[in-house]
Amino acid sequence: MSHIVAGKRIHEYCFNGLSIRSEIPFSEVRENIIGSLAGDTRQITIKYGKVPETLTGVTYSNPVISISATEALIHIEGTAWYYIDGENNVTIEAYPEVPEYAVRLYIFSIVLGILLHKNDIFSLHSSCIKLNDGAVIIAGQSGVGKSTLALGLYRKGYEILNDDISSVFLNEDKGPMVYPGVQHLKLWSQSLEKYEYNPGSFAKLRDELEKYSFPVERNNEHPLPLKAIYFLHERNETPIEKVELRTGMEKIKRLRNHTYRYKLIRHLQKTETHFRLATGIVPHVPFYDVYRSAAVPPAAFVDYMEEQFSAL
Numbered sequence: 157m158s159h160i161v162a163g164k165r166i167h168e169y170c171f172n173g174l175s176i177r178s179e180i181p182f183s184e185v186r187e188n189i190i191g192s193l194a195g196d197t198r199q200i201t202i203k204y205g206k207v208p209e210t211l212t213g214v215t216y217s218n219p220v221i222s223i224s225a226t227e228a229l230i231h232i233e234g235t236a237w238y239y240i241d242g243e244n245n246v247t248i249e250a251y252p253e254v255p256e257y258a259v260r261l262y263i264f265s266i267v268l269g270i271l272l273h274k275n276d277i278f279s280l281h282s283s284c285i286k287l288n289d290g291a292v293i294i295a296g297q298s299g300v301g302k303s304t305l306a307l308g309l310y311r312k313g314y315e316i317l318n319d320d321i322s323s324v325f326l327n328e329d330k331g332p333m334v335y336p337g338v339q340h341l342k343l344w345s346q347s348l349e350k351y352e353y354n355p356g357s358f359a360k361l362r363d364e365l366e367k368y369s370f371p372v373e374r375n376n377e378h379p380l381p382l383k384a385i386y387f388l389h390e391r392n393e394t395p396i397e398k399v400e401l402r403t404g405m406e407k408i409k410r411l412r413n414h415t416y417r418y419k420l421i422r423h424l425q426k427t428e429t430h431f432r433l434a435t436g437i438v439p440h441v442p443f444y445d446v447y448r449s450a451a452v453p454p455a456a457f458v459d460y461m462e463e464q465f466s467a468l
Contacts, residue, residue, distance in 0.1 A: 164203075170377070172268060172323040173277045173335040178202040180248070182260060184340045184369065186377065198275040202246045202263065207239035216423035221266070223423045228270050235259060238267050243274045257369075261361050264338050268321060269416045273424050277323050277335075278433040279416040280385075284318035284334055285309050287465055291334040291380040293322050294461075295414040296388035301457075304347040305388070307370065308458035311351065316341065316372045317380070321416050324382060324437060331440035332382040341370040350454050382437070383468050386444045386461070387414065394449040396460050401443040408434050410443060442468075 169176045169185045180202060207229065216223040221230050230238040236250040236259050246267060250259050272279040282295035283306040296302050303319055310316050318337040327333045345355040345366040358368035387410055401407050411434045412418055421430050444464070448457060 171335070172272060172279075172318070172321065172337045173325060173379075174198050174200045174268075174271060174275070176200045176202060179204055180256060180260060180263070182263075182338075183257075184260070184264065184338045184371070186339065186374075198244060198271075198277075200244045200246065200271060202248065205247045205249065207237045207247050207249045216420075221420070223420070225425070228424075230262065230266055230270075232262050235262065238262060240267065240270055240274070243271070246271070257359060258362060265320065266417070270420065270424070272321070272323055272416070273421060273426050273430075276426070276429050276433070277325055278411075278430070278437065280322045280324065280411070281320065281414050281416045282318065282322045282385075283316070283320070283341075284322040284337075286315040286317055286374075286376055286380060287383055287468065289380065290383035290468075291317055292383055292465060292468070293318075293324075293334065293385045294388060295322075295385060295410075297414075300388045300390055301454075302388060303341045303343050304350065304454055305457060305461065307341055307343060307347065307351060308454050309461070310341070310372055312458065312462065315374045315376055317374070317376070324433075325379070326433065326436045327379075327381075330381050332437045333379040334382050335379050336374065336377050339372050339374055341372060343368055343370050382441050384442050384444065385410075386446050386464070389445060389447045390450055391447050392449060393447075394451060396446065396448045396452060396457065398464060399445045399447070401445065404435075404438050407438045407443045410445075411437065 164179055167178050167181050171185050211222050211224040211227050211229050213224045214222050226242055228240040235254055236248050239247045280295050282293045283302045284291050284293045294302050306316055319341045323335040324332050348355045355368055358370055361367045361369055421427055
């Protein structure tokens with residue numbers, strides 16, 4: 157859905173638990189579903205404009221991000237400044253002649269991550285697929301193969317609910333639920349070539365990177381109950397091994413280690429909220445570590461994971 161406000165076209169979206177009114181059109185998200193989750197989601201506005209050069213009362217700062225009690229300022233050199241005021245207002249000041257796809261890239265990553273933390277939505281650095289009537293999260297450190305696995309599962313008919321950031325909230329009746337997110341996979345050229353795709357057929361995420369946006373079709377746009385979380389790890393030994401985590405402390409540690417930009421939690425004053433949400437997730441779903449060698453072919457790993465899903 158889109159409409160004109162004060163001479164500007166406003167686009168409306170709903171993803172990752174956020175209802176968004178944006179001056180920037182998002183090709184990676186389906187429009188016209190703003191009402192589907194409006195009762196559960198937080199309202200966000202995104203617009204172009206001037207941003208402050210500095211913040212007052214900064215509690216944390218590095219070359220990219222500055223954070224104060226109520227604000228955040230993100231500077232991506234050569235792309236844009238992103239100013240987050242409170243929990244729900246984003247202003248973007250882009251560099252001259254920067255393509256809009258480059259600006260959007262950081263809306264779907266660091267800006268989204270901070271908004272989720274500010275709005276008390278648990279966010280895991282992970283991919284997520286639809287499995288029957290539920291959702292399965294596949295978490296892991298950067299480069300471990302989350303998106304490559306998701307691509308293989310997508311090719312076998314699984315719907316992709318999230319890539320990079322999965323949003324989880326607690327439902328009193330159904331337990332942890334996962335919100336659908338952006339409808340694309342972020343894939344390196346090597347991952348595409350493993351499945352015999354030509355990287356040149358897809359849009360680059362950034363001109364200087366061999367990483368591409370792979371669009372995915374999805375029918376489901378409603379939150380689904382979380383069925384399991386798998387944490388991927390690489391090791392030299394073969395074969396593939398799955399180990400279930402048994403203790404609450406092990407599970408909480410995994411959630412903390414795989415929270416999207418967990419280091420920002422304390423500076424956003426969300427430590428207690430994060431712990432409360434984590435402890436709410438832990439009793440409801442199984443957690444598994446999955447160890448595999450880089451020598452395992454992607455298709456074989458997809459088959460292995462599909463076998464694991466059959467037991468859920």
